[in-house]
Amino acid sequence: MTSTLPAVTTQKVPAQPRPAPEARPAGRTSPPERLRSSRSDLLLCGALLVAILVVQGWNIADYPTLSDDEGTYLAQAWAVQQGRGLAHYTYWYDHPPLGWIQIALLSWIPSALSPGSMTVGSMRVIMLVVTAVSAVLVYALGRRLSLPRWAAGLGMALFGLSPLAVVLSREIFLDNIAVMWLLLAFCLAASPSRHLWHHFGAGLAAAAGVLTKETMLVVLPALFVTMWRHSHRDTRKFALTGAVTACALIGFSYPLFALLKGELLPGAGHVSLWDGIKYQMSRPGSGFILDRASGSYGVLRSWLYCDRVLPLGGLAGALLLIVTWRWSVTARALAGPALAVAVLAAVAMRPGGYLPAMYIIGALPFLALVLAGGAASVTHAVLRRWREEDEKRFLTGGRYTLAAALALAAGAYVVPHWYDGDRTALTADANKPYRQASTWLSTRVENPRRTRVLVDDALWLDLVHAGYRPGPGVIWFYKADLDPAVTKTMPHGWRDLDYVVASPTVRRDAKDLPNVRAAIRHSDPVATFGTGDDRIEIRQIRTAAAGGAR
Incomplete structure (x- = not known):
């Protein structure tokens, strides 16, 4: 005996419209993944x-x-x-x-x-x-x-x-x-x-x-x-x-x-x-x-x-x-x-x-x-x-x-x-003159603790580590004219110095600093590193050269 199943009729259900996506604020996009x-x-x-x-x-x-x-x-x-x-x-x-x-x-x-x-x-x-x-x-x-x-x-x-x-x-x-x-x-x-x-x-x-x-x-x-x-x-x-x-x-x-x-x-x-x-x-x-x-x-x-x-x-x-x-x-x-x-x-x-x-x-x-x-x-x-x-x-x-x-x-x-x-x-080595100047001042000056030298701040810490006294010994060149705490230790101005390190920065700004300008004028180069405008000159003050570094 066979049974027959009732015919199943399928009725196509019309597709429902998808809900519209939530509108985003103008000018904004979805946040990126973290x-x-x-x-x-x-x-x-x-x-x-x-x-x-x-x-x-x-x-x-x-x-x-x-x-x-x-x-x-x-x-x-x-x-x-x-x-x-x-x-x-x-x-x-x-x-x-x-x-x-x-x-x-x-x-x-x-x-x-x-x-x-x-x-x-x-x-x-x-x-x-x-x-x-x-x-x-x-x-x-x-x-x-x-x-x-x-x-x-x-x-x-x-x-x-x-x-x-x-x-x-x-x-x-x-x-x-x-x-x-x-x-x-x-x-x-x-x-x-x-x-x-x-x-x-x-x-x-x-x-x-x-x-x-x-x-x-x-x-x-x-x-x-x-x-x-x-x-x-x-x-x-x-x-x-x-x-x-x-x-x-x-x-x-x-x-x-x-x-x-x-x-x-x-x-x-x-x-x-x-x-x-x-x-x-x-x-x-x-x-x-x-x-x-x-x-x-x-x-x-x-x-x-x-x-x-x-x-x-x-x-x-x-x-x-x-x-x-x-x-x-x-x-x-x-x-x-x-x-x-x-x-x-x-x-x-x-x-x-x-x-x-x-x-x-x-x-x-x-x-x-x-x-x-x-x-x-x-x-x-x-x-x-x-x-x-x-x-x-x-x-x-x-x-x-x-x-x-x-x-x-x-x-x-x-x-x-x-x-x-x-x-x-x-590949370039732009700082070789600075290293050479630092080495010279660290090894060729006999008594760093009693030597006074004007430098730019690029060399200041090098010389402090080499034994120069921070402040009255190794002097940031601006302070020789602009800081009363330093100028009072230089009653004779440039004559109280032993050396001036004439880097490009020092030579450029010396025109506005009387003590620095005079120190360069009354000194002679004892060592030069580099060439042209980038050279670094170690210049000994003439009074110091006559009497020896203090």
């Missing part, structure tokens, strides 16, 4: 970091030429380590002391292991720590600002491998440490989780950056633009208020320190914060940056000599992002870095402003990000246009071929220039 949990990001960031540290670290002690500023900051860090106060001479509020306090912390272990190795060339290795942290923060910030992985990697490579960055990042400058803090502040401000403590932390990090190098103040508007864009609408006012309050409270600790020491305002017999600020604001200008006869133009030429791609490409990228801000998601995401580039460029363009060579350090990470962001924006626009045109299949390969050809053309221009610049940084 760096620490993304294997691809970690691998790319790690590979780039290794390349950057190799290029930055190779030959770091020998190139570029030691600078007096490096020696000053390291000598001040040495004074902090030795418990001699905030500086190796009278601290006169030229910069907030947090910068060289951090250098003292970074150099504590190597200087403890080998006290005599705390010289400018050998201690440059501590800047690799700063460079490593800053490079990773550039990558993390690029990802938090919604850059694709390749563009964030491009920004990191631009920041770490540009010959201009290699030269400046190696040097013991406060600007490099301040940039690290500012990048941390930007990363916290752009945090995808939008926790309130991130914004408070951004304010604290910004204050640390400003107290490391006060010129970072001009970047703070760009930081708060970034914080505004990435804060939650419901807590935005509270977050920004907290960040500003945290930044201000930490920042005001500096004038409070001066007030408690009785050195906030000018007075008889002491230095003051007000005089330090007044000096910085009234420094003679170096002229308009586009005036070929100005000192600022010479600084610009030195930057472009090292690398044209990052400064000019970054400015072009910032301009592109500003122009396309209304309709480009990438441009809106990078509003903060683009504003930082614009503000720093405007300050550099002041007709009567003072433009030091290290000024561009504050702009390097933002130039790298906006250049990478501009490349990402153009790439996105071109690919979207191609998709909208719905090209035929046989043209698909052609467009990717064109994209590859453009990328290769850009690489063909950049790589040879960077190769030449980085090869110089990896």
